[in-house]
Amino acid sequence: MQIYLPIAEMSVNAFLFLGMGGAVGFLSGMFGVGGGFLMTPLLIFLGIPPAVAVATGANQIVASSVSGVIAHWRQKSVDFTMGFVLLAGGTLGSLVGNLVFGAFLEAGQIDLLISLCYVVFLGIVGGLMLVESIRVIRKSNAGQVVGLRKPGQHNWVHGLPLKIRFRRSRLYISAIPPFVLGFFVGLLAFIMGVGGGFIMVPAMIYLLKMPTNVVVGTSLFQIIFVAALVTIVHAANYQTVDFVLALLLLIGSVVGAQFGAQAGRKLRGEQLRLLLGLLVVAVCLRLAFDLVVPPADLFSHDVGEPL
Amino acid sequence: MTWLRLLTVLFAALTSPARAGEVVPDLSSSKVEINSNFGGAELLLFGSITGDAALRESEEPLDVAVIIRGPQSLVTVRQKARVAGVWANADAITFQHVPGFYFVAATRPFELIATEELRASYELGTDKILIRPAPESAKRAPEDLEAFREALIRQKKRQRLYLDKPAEVLVKNKALFRTEIPVPATVPVGDYQARVFLFQGGRLLHTEMVPLSVDKIGLERWLFTFAQSLPFLYGIAAVLIAALAGWIASLVFRRT
Numbered sequence: 001m002q003i004y005l006p007i008a009e010m011s012v013n014a015f016l017f018l019g020m021g022g023a024v025g026f027l028s029g030m031f032g033v034g035g036g037f038l039m040t041p042l043l044i045f046l047g048i049p050p051a052v053a054v055a056t057g058a059n060q061i062v063a064s065s066v067s068g069v070i071a072h073w074r075q076k077s078v079d080f081t082m083g084f085v086l087l088a089g090g091t092l093g094s095l096v097g098n099l100v101f102g103a104f105l106e107a108g109q110i111d112l113l114i115s116l117c118y119v120v121f122l123g124i125v126g127g128l129m130l131v132e133s134i135r136v137i138r139k140s141n142a143g144q145v146v147g148l149r150k151p152g153q154h155n156w157v158h159g160l161p162l163k164i165r166f167r168r169s170r171l172y173i174s175a176i177p178p179f180v181l182g183f184f185v186g187l188l189a190f191i192m193g194v195g196g197g198f199i200m201v202p203a204m205i206y207l208l209k210m211p212t213n214v215v216v217g218t219s220l221f222q223i224i225f226v227a228a229l230v231t232i233v234h235a236a237n238y239q240t241v242d243f244v245l246a247l248l249l250l251i252g253s254v255v256g257a258q259f260g261a262q263a264g265r266k267l268r269g270e271q272l273r274l275l276l277g278l279l280v281v282a283v284c285l286r287l288a289f290d291l292v293v294p295p296a297d298l299f300s301h302d303v304g305e306p307l
Numbered sequence: 308m309t310w311l312r313l314l315t316v317l318f319a320a321l322t323s324p325a326r327a328g329e330v331v332p333d334l335s336s337s338k339v340e341i342n343s344n345f346g347g348a349e350l351l352l353f354g355s356i357t358g359d360a361a362l363r364e365s366e367e368p369l370d371v372a373v374i375i376r377g378p379q380s381l382v383t384v385r386q387k388a389r390v391a392g393v394w395a396n397a398d399a400i401t402f403q404h405v406p407g408f409y410f411v412a413a414t415r416p417f418e419l420i421a422t423e424e425l426r427a428s429y430e431l432g433t434d435k436i437l438i439r440p441a442p443e444s445a446k447r448a449p450e451d452l453e454a455f456r457e458a459l460i461r462q463k464k465r466q467r468l469y470l471d472k473p474a475e476v477l478v479k480n481k482a483l484f485r486t487e488i489p490v491p492a493t494v495p496v497g498d499y500q501a502r503v504f505l506f507q508g509g510r511l512l513h514t515e516m517v518p519l520s521v522d523k524i525g526l527e528r529w530l531f532t533f534a535q536s537l538p539f540l541y542g543i544a545a546v547l548i549a550a551l552a553g554w555i556a557s558l559v560f561r562r563t
Contacts, residue, residue, distance in 0.1 A: 002346035004492065006523060006531040011346045011492035059545050066553025067560075108385055112395045228546040235542030239534050243545050244343075244527075250549055254556035291393045298388075299458035300396070304381035306497070307403050307441075 007242035008052045014248060020046070021060070021252020028064060028253065029260025030267075031276045033201070035253065036061045036194035036227075041118060041283050043245075050111045052242055054193030055234035059246040061195045061227040064253050065220045072217030079168035079214045083221040085175050086182035086200070090226040093186025098233050101191055105238070108302070112291075117192050119288045125198050126280030133273035140270070169210045169218075177208060182222060190230050195223035198280070328358035328512040330371065330484070332503040339490060339521040341528075347492045352501060352517070353485035356478070363481050367508035370413060370420035371476045371484045372431060374504070375519065377408025377468075378497030381441055384455045400455040401441040407495035409433055409463070412472035412486045420506045429504065429511075433460055433469045467491045496521050 003014040020042055028035030036057050043053035072078055104113040160174035181203050185196035200219045204210045210218070235241040264272060332354035339348050352373055356362075362369070382405040388397035413420055417432045430436050438456050440447060463469035468491060476486040484503075499519040505512045523531055534541045 002344050002492075004341055004343055004345040004523075004527055006527045007534055009493060009495075059549055062546050062549040063553040063556070066550045067556045068553075070554060070557040108383065108396050108399055112393070116393075224550070228550070231546050231549075232539065232542035235534065235545060236539040239538050239541075241534070241542060241545055243530055243534075243541075243548075246545065246549065250552050254553065254560075258556075258560040293394075294389075295387055295394055297458075297462065299384060299386050299455070299462065301382050301384045301459055301462055303405075303407065303495070304383060304401070306378060306380045 003244065003248070005242045005245050007240065008048055008245060010047070012046075012245075016046070017245065017248040018252040021249035022256035023252075024249075025064060025253030025256025026260035026263070027256075027276075027279070029257035029262075030264035031260075031272055033197045033276070035064060036189075036196075037118070037122060037192070037198050038279070038283060039249065039253075040114075040193040041287060044114075045286075048245070049240075050114050051105070051238060051240045052245070054114060054191070055231065055238065055240040056242045056246045056249070057193035058189070058227045058230040058234065059241050059243070060249040060253060061193075062224060062231060063250040064257055065195060065224040065227060067254050067257065069217060069220040069224060072220060076168075077213050078217040078221050079166055079210070080218075080221070081164065082166045082169055082171075082178055082208075082210070082214075083218050085164070085178040086185075086218070086222040087225050089179035089182025089184075090186030090189070090196075090222055091229060093183035093188075094190045094226060094229050094233065096183075097187040097190025097230075098237065100187070102237070113191060115287050115291050117188060119284055119291065121188065121192075121199065122280050122284035122287070125202065126277050126284055128202070129273050129277030130281060133270045133277055136270040137274065166210075169208075169214050171208070171210065173208070181207070185222075186226050186229075189223075189226050190233070193230070195220075195227050197223055328356065328362045328369075328505055328507065330503045330505045330513055330515050331355045331357060332501075332515055332517045334501060334517050334519060337518055337520070339494070339519070341496070341521065341523040342525055343527060345492060345527075347494075348490040350488040350490060350519075351485060352488060352503070353483070354503065355483055356481060356505065358481075362507070365507065368415070368420075369478065369481050370415055370506040371478055372413040372417070372420060372504040372506065373411070373476060373486050373488075373501070374429065374431065375408065375410040375488060375499055375501045376406045377495055377499050377521075379404045379406055380495075381405070382459060384459045386455070386458070398451075400444045400447055400452065402438050402444070402456065402459065403441040405438055405459070406436065407468065407497070408490075408499065409436060409469045410472070410488050411470070412475045412488075414474070414476045414478050414484075416473045420509065421504075421511065422509050425506075425509075425511055431504075433464065433471050436460065436469075466493060468493065490521075494521055496523060 001014045002011050004011050024035040024039045040053050040057040044050050104110045160176045162175045163172055164175045165172050185200050189196045197219050201215055204215045231241055335351035381401055381403050383399050383401045385396040386398045387394045411432055417426055426435055440452055476484055478484045501517040501519045504514045
C-alpha cells in the first residue's frame, strides 16, 4: 500500500516502514535502547532525505521512550534528580546543536555532518561493546567468575564541586559530570536524531557509576524531553518533521518493542551486547563506505524557494 | 468573378502561409490531486486539429508538439570532491527559474518538426530548457555553468521529472491527437503550463494552452499547511501525539 509523505513529498510503501519501525522497536525492546541510532541511518538508506530522517526519527523516539519510562516508573527505577540534571544539560546541548545544524545546512554540508557523526559515534560505541562483550564471554567460557563492577566507587569526576545527593542512585557526587554528559548527548541528539541512550547508558555505568537498575529508566526520562525538544525545534526552524512517516514508524516500533523485550529475556546480557555491538558496527561500516567510495553521481541538487 | 479577381485570389492563396490550422486541446484532468495514497498519475492530453482542405491535402507533414512546464524555483546544484579522504560537497552553483517538471512530446523527433530557432525559442526538448544562473552565480565560467546545468537536467531526467518523448504524440487522420503523460509521485505542487503546438513543414501554425495544477488535498494538504504556517505548534502537537501513543502502548502491553 503506497502512502504519500506530505513533508518529504514522496510516496513510500506503508508496510515497509511499519515493518522497519517494528524491527527497530524489536531491537530496542531487546537491548533496552531507544533505537534512534538505527532508525535514522535506516531511513536514510531507504531514501528519506537526511534532514527529514533526523527530525522524524526524534519524533518517533518520544513515543518509544514514553512507553519505556512508564514501565520503569512502575518499578521505581527512575532517578528523577539525576534525570533533571541530565535534562538541564541536554536542553542547552540541543540549543547549541541547533546552531551547529543550521550552520552546516547553510553551507550545504548537513548530509556530511550527519554521516560523520554517525560513523564516529557508532564506531566508538559499537567497537567498545564488541570488545567488552567478547572479553566477558571469553572469561565466563574459561570458567572465571566475572565480577560485577561495584556501584558507589568514586573516581575523579565525582570530586568536582556542586555536589548533590542523588537518592535513587545512592550517589553523592558533583552535578557537573551529569550536566556535561547531558549537554554532549543533547548536542548529538539534535544533529543525529537520536535519543542518545547508546552514549548515555555506558557513560552512566562507567563514568557516573550509577547502579545498573536505575540507568535505563533514568536515561529514558532524559531522552523523552530531549527528543521532544529536538522535534519541536526541527519542526519550527526547518519544517522537516513528517508526521505521517513518524506515525508509521511509531506504530511499528511500540508493537515491536514489546516482542523484543520478551525475546531479550531469553538471552544473557553479554550475548545481547555482542549482537548489538555487531549490528552497530555493521551500520557504521556501511555509512563509512558510502562516505569514502566515489559516489555514483558527483552532482546533487536542492530545490529552493519558488522563483 | 472577373479574370483579374480570379488571379488575385489565386495569387493570395499560393503565397500566403496556410494560416487556417488550429489545435483545440484538453486534458483528462486539469487538477492532479495528491491524496494519502498518491503514487503518481497518468494524464491524457488530447484534442482536435481544425483546418481547411489546404491543410489536410498538403504534402508537408503535420506535426503536434506538447510541452508541460511545472512551477519554477531556485535550485542549487552541488558537486562533490574528495576532501581529506571523504567525498564532500565542494562547489555549488545556484540557478533560477528552474521548472520543477518538464514534459516534451511530439509526433516525430524534435529536429524534424521545427527549425533550430523555433526549438530554441520555445524550449522544445529538455536540452533546450533555458536554465539561467541566479545573480550570485552569474559570474561563473561558462564551462562550469554548462556542466552544472547538464548535471541538473540529467538528475531531473533520472527522477522522471524531466521527460523527452520525441515520437509519442499520436495523430489520427490529421484530425485528432493524443499523448500520455506519466506524472511521478515526487511531482511539485503548483500551477503548470501545458502548451500544444501545431507545426507544418517546420513552421509554427498555432499554439494553445490548457490549464493544469497539482495540489495536495485532504489530510495531506492540511498537515503540510499546518507544518508550514504554524511550525512551532505543529512540533508540539507531533510530540504530544507521540507521547500519547507511547502511553497507550504501555497500557495495552502492561505486564503484571
